[in-house]
Amino acid sequence: MSMIDSNRKTSDALIELESISKVYGTGGAAMHALRGIDLRIAPGEFVAVMGPSGSGKSTCMNILGCLDPPTAGSYRFKGVKVETLSRDQRAVLRRHFLGFVFQGFNLLKRTSALENVELPLVYRGIPAAIRRTKARQALDDVGLTGWASHTSGELSGGQQQRVAIARAIVTQPEVLLADEPTGNLDSERSREVMALLTRFNRDRGITIVMVTHEPDMAAYADRQIHFTDGVIDHRHQGGIE
Amino acid sequence: MFWETVFLALREIRRNVMRSALTTLGIVIGVAAVITMVTLGNGATAQVTSEISSLGSNLLQVRPGQGPRGPGGKRSDAENLKMADAEAINREISGLTAVAPVFSQGAQAIYGNENWATTVSGSTNAYLTVRNWTLEKGRDFTDREMRGGRTVCILGDTVRDELFGGQNPIGATIRLEKLSCEVIGVLKSKGQSSMGSDQDDFVLIPLRTIQRRVAGNQDVQDIFVSTKDGVSTTKVKADIERLIRERRHISDDEDDNFNVQDMQEIMSTVTGTTRVLTALLGAVAAVSLLVGGIGIMNIMLVSVTERTREIGTRLAIGALEREVLMQFLVEAVVLSCFGGLAGIALGLTAARIGAGSLGIPFIFNPGIVIIAFLFSAGVGVLFGYFPARKAARLDPIEALRHE
Numbered sequence: 001m002s003m004i005d006s007n008r009k010t011s012d013a014l015i016e017l018e019s020i021s022k023v024y025g026t027g028g029a030a031m032h033a034l035r036g037i038d039l040r041i042a043p044g045e046f047v048a049v050m051g052p053s054g055s056g057k058s059t060c061m062n063i064l065g066c067l068d069p070p071t072a073g074s075y076r077f078k079g080v081k082v083e084t085l086s087r088d089q090r091a092v093l094r095r096h097f098l099g100f101v102f103q104g105f106n107l108l109k110r111t112s113a114l115e116n117v118e119l120p121l122v123y124r125g126i127p128a129a130i131r132r133t134k135a136r137q138a139l140d141d142v143g144l145t146g147w148a149s150h151t152s153g154e155l156s157g158g159q160q161q162r163v164a165i166a167r168a169i170v171t172q173p174e175v176l177l178a179d180e181p182t183g184n185l186d187s188e189r190s191r192e193v194m195a196l197l198t199r200f201n202r203d204r205g206i207t208i209v210m211v212t213h214e215p216d217m218a219a220y221a222d223r224q225i226h227f228t229d230g231v232i233d234h235r236h237q238g239g240i241e
Numbered sequence: 242m243f244w245e246t247v248f249l250a251l252r253e254i255r256r257n258v259m260r261s262a263l264t265t266l267g268i269v270i271g272v273a274a275v276i277t278m279v280t281l282g283n284g285a286t287a288q289v290t291s292e293i294s295s296l297g298s299n300l301l302q303v304r305p306g307q308g309p310r311g312p313g314g315k316r317s318d319a320e321n322l323k324m325a326d327a328e329a330i331n332r333e334i335s336g337l338t339a340v341a342p343v344f345s346q347g348a349q350a351i352y353g354n355e356n357w358a359t360t361v362s363g364s365t366n367a368y369l370t371v372r373n374w375t376l377e378k379g380r381d382f383t384d385r386e387m388r389g390g391r392t393v394c395i396l397g398d399t400v401r402d403e404l405f406g407g408q409n410p411i412g413a414t415i416r417l418e419k420l421s422c423e424v425i426g427v428l429k430s431k432g433q434s435s436m437g438s439d440q441d442d443f444v445l446i447p448l449r450t451i452q453r454r455v456a457g458n459q460d461v462q463d464i465f466v467s468t469k470d471g472v473s474t475t476k477v478k479a480d481i482e483r484l485i486r487e488r489r490h491i492s493d494d495e496d497d498n499f500n501v502q503d504m505q506e507i508m509s510t511v512t513g514t515t516r517v518l519t520a521l522l523g524a525v526a527a528v529s530l531l532v533g534g535i536g537i538m539n540i541m542l543v544s545v546t547e548r549t550r551e552i553g554t555r556l557a558i559g560a561l562e563r564e565v566l567m568q569f570l571v572e573a574v575v576l577s578c579f580g581g582l583a584g585i586a587l588g589l590t591a592a593r594i595g596a597g598s599l600g601i602p603f604i605f606n607p608g609i610v611i612i613a614f615l616f617s618a619g620v621g622v623l624f625g626y627f628p629a630r631k632a633a634r635l636d637p638i639e640a641l642r643h644e
Binding site: 062065100106108110123128 | 245256550551553554556557558559563564638
């Protein structure tokens, strides 16, 4: 509702979606995943994205994560029009400003925790010695001191997700996109993960956008956004002013 | 970043040692086959070359009839060469070192209880010159022995060994059919010829002796002619052909009923043949290299499918298309290079063993080793590119969802 001033050049928003739509397929088989989304996220916000499956929240996350271009509409990330970027340019944007945490952790198999955390630094072209130091620091930050040489198979689910968080924050991204980060974890591990995310949000000012099904987890966020049938359902909004 | 990628590839290969080894097996066998075949082929060529030149350098051979001697040859219907032909060549052709007319016949050589079927060749001392024979023991014929047709003989090493074993044959008398001959010399062994016959298996007696006592005429079968260094054998060959045509009254519209063979010509023909064979074997072996490449492509495709989520993660984290492409391409190339190195080691070992058992020289050719290695690396690039491109073009979202 507060999007009336959308044509004003806003310098305070980190993420600005304007009437974003996404259509898969064409003609009669076309599937409208998103139907005109307007969304602004300010730096340092912690936003929970909720909604039933098929409501468009995953599609929206993929667009926010610059993994998928929108069919129509405008997406400004730090003022950059993402829809005009090439595939490789979006990759560069991701490697410099975005961190990803997935439901299934997606750590490299048979690879040590330390090497997993180093991975995004490799693509930034950071020398090995500095990489190692930073990765160790990130593992310390998620409370996995001493687990650096363990491979993902040797770690519990909660530990794997913490390695994944270390991998996401080691580059000091502006935005961390978490897709059901607690989906595969029990409530105890979930709380640990949420504590970590909250801490990085509060202490480091990392903007977090998190998809979740669980209201308990969404409650950690500053703001909740509900998706229904490809649009943001504003009735649910404003739980927190 | 490049070494980073190589390191990454090495780690990936180490993670799956068994599969990597099996993947490269095709390349290993391909490279090993190329190297073994080419090395053995080169050895055989060198062997043939050295054997033909041991027949005598600058050697020409005049024979009656056309085409090569042997079953089906036209030898029988052509008139034999005469002693006078050899004398005429010696007299009228310039640039020669020696002319050796030869008359040969199979005969049983007997000494005591020992009995050996061999060839008796009648010729002159010039025969030793033109065919590069040297005496191991004893002496060659005297002029008197040659002119008078005396019953003296010089033994090839095989005949000496068969009849005398370890004993000294000089001065002994052997029987060649009905002819009793005194042994005056023994020749140094030359071993097998390139055609597989034993060059040492013959007895040399004066030409006059065999003509008088055995053949009963003045015919000769072959005339060997050796030319001076620097004299063109082609020119001498043409001169001899003209002379013999004249002596045999062959008119211009008739074909020769004799032929003059140039050993250098034969040598280049034979070495040419072995080279072609070597190239052919190498080419066949190279095909197995390509098959090895297909093996690499197959496994890389499996690997890309298996690691789809990993690729998705890398792309999400910010890997560029070409970085993922490089990762998989380098992996394929590193694999095939390992295969190449192993194949080189295996091939050289096999060639060494093969050369030893075939009795041909082992000739290490760095050129073929380098070519085989580069070829295997090239196979890696060629067959690694398609799977690598497949990996690089994956949609990160779908790749992340892949189970």
